[in-house]
Amino acid sequence: MKNTATCSVAINEVAEILPGDKYRIYISSGAWFRQDLLYPVFGLSTEAVRKYRSKGIWLEGKHWRWDPANVIVYNRAAIERWMEGQP
Template identity: 50%
Template structure:
């Protein structure tokens, strides 16, 4: 018994743009950097506090994807 299913419906996902400050789990999607790698960049001084990362009002670390992208491109 052969069954063929034709579907003309398409799933359309909205384009998402990250905010100015994002949580570490979004870094994995944007840059392929996991939370542990991001912590090492912070601890070793590669990423600067209040430029590449900061604490949000409830003391969670958040990151600035625009500045991180500039860092990747060598723009200091």
């Protein structure tokens, strides 16, 4: 049986201690996240996301917004609802 221990590192992060002093760290996104995570989380390409924004399918303030660093961030919960076919 594999002997691993799981401990909470910080909010939204968990580290699994593996044999041989190796670690596996799991990080989940917050409510709003940058475009880099759209493909790993939802499987959406940057081109598809750009089209959803430019065609008004994804609404500013609901699905995406500008953060204080002037970078577009996306709302995970709103996108999940959209993918489920909910308004």
